[in-house]
Amino acid sequence: GAVVSQHPSWVICKSGTSVKIECRSLDFQATTMFWYRQFPKQSLMLMATSNEGSKATYEQGVEKDKFLINHASLTLSTLTVTSAHPEDSSFYICSVPPGLAYNEQFFGPGTRLTVL
Amino acid sequence: DAKTTQPPSMDCAEGRAANLPCNHSTISGNEYVYWYRQIHSQGPQYIIHGLKNNETNEMASLIITEDRKSSTLILPHATLRDTAVYYCIVRPNTGNQFYFGTGTSLTVIP
Numbered sequence: 001g002a003v004v005s006q007h008p009s010w011v012i013c014k015s016g017t018s019v020k021i022e023c024r025s026l027d028f029q030a031t032t033m034f035w036y037r038q039f040p041k042q043s044l045m046l047m048a049t050s051n052e053g054s055k056a057t058y059e060q061g062v063e064k065d066k067f068l069i070n071h072a073s074l075t076l077s078t079l080t081v082t083s084a085h086p087e088d089s090s091f092y093i094c095s096v097p098p099g100l101a102y103n104e105q106f107f108g109p110g111t112r113l114t115v116l
Numbered sequence: 117d118a119k120t121t122q123p124p125s126m127d128c129a130e131g132r133a134a135n136l137p138c139n140h141s142t143i144s145g146n147e148y149v150y151w152y153r154q155i156h157s158q159g160p161q162y163i164i165h166g167l168k169n170n171e172t173n174e175m176a177s178l179i180i181t182e183d184r185k186s187s188t189l190i191l192p193h194a195t196l197r198d199t200a201v202y203y204c205i206v207r208p209n210t211g212n213q214f215y216f217g218t219g220t221s222l223t224v225i226p
Contacts, residue, residue, distance in 0.1 A: 004159075034213055043203070044160065044216040093159050095214070104150075105214060107159030 003027050004096050006108040013084055014116055021079045021111045023050075023094030029074035030096045034105070035067075038091040050077040050094075084115040119143065120204045125221040128198075134191040136220050138204030141185040146208050149180060151189045153200040154219070160203065163189065194224045 003026040013019050023033055031052045036044040048069055049057040056069035068080040081088050093110040121139040128134040140149065150165040164171055164178045166187075171178040177190040191198055203219040 036216075043218050044154075046213050046215060049213060091157070095159075104162050104165070107152075107161070109159050110157065112157070 004094065004106050004108040006092075006094060006111050008111060009109065010112040010114075012114045012116065015085050016083055018080055018082045019084055019113060021081070021092055021094075021113070023077045023079070023096075023108055025075045025096045028096075030077075031074065032097060033071065033077040034095045034097075035069065035077075035079050036093045036095065038093060038110075040091075044093060047079075050079075081113065084113070086115045089113055089115045119206050119215075120217045122202075122204055122217060122220045124218065125223070127223050127225055128191075128194045130196060130224050130226050131193055134189075134194040134198065134222060134224070136189040136191075136202050136204075136222065137186065138189070139186045140204070140206045143184050143206050144208075147206045148208070149178065149184075149187050150205045150207065150214070151176070151178065152203045152205065152214075152216075153198075154203065155200045160216075163202075194222075196224050196226065198222065199224045 005024045007022045011019055033050040035047045037047050038044045046059050047062045050069045050071045052071040052074055058064045071077045091110050091112055094108045095105040097105050119142055148165050148167050151163040152160040154160045164173055164176050166178045166180055180187045201219040201221050203216050205214050
């Protein structure tokens with residue numbers, strides 16, 4: 001299956017700082033990537049759809065100015081949590097559909113963000 | 117929004133079959149049933165998917181009822197490494213995102 005990497009795997013930051021999380025598709029080019037957030041003991045919640053060459057599409061209730069998404073290339077999408085606060089502490093996961101069929105999505109290993 | 121209902125937790129003895137149910141009574145004609153699992157602190161892993169016929173692969177079997185309102189994921193010989201949260205998701209086969217429900221936490225007991 002396709003390999004999706006995320007960097008960093010975990011990060012601890014101070015409140016008020018910004019944190020950038022990278023999602024890379026290692027096997028194929030992806031015009032679309034998805035970002036999820038998962039709080040402890042909860043399910044994954046879709047945050048946004050990252051589109052190469054255009055603006056990201058955010059799910060209802062997700063602040064686009066808080067969570068900046070940049071799909072810089074066909075293999076890289078970044079999520080920047082701006083002015084992070086303790087309530088932003090979560091597990092952030094990206095996923096990549098392998099092709100036009102969107103038959104199966106491949107998920108990254110996730111990034112654990114802890115805001116102090 | 118998630119369109120599936122799953123029991124929150126289940127136990128299964130090691131070596132026995134694990135049968136995980138999922139209700140999706142509002143499923144549309146063009147929507148597939150997908151199963152993913154998530155081992156603690158990892159990204160979800162694809163297991164299997166189907167439209168209306170039963171499906172089998174090296175990991176599991178998927179049984180979909182004739183009216184398509186429910187399905188069952190079967191792990192034929194559960195091992196301790198199968199302990200995970202299992203998510204049942206319905207979505208069209210092209211172009212759309214995955215919306216996760218609450219899933220079933222499966223614990224395989226030695």
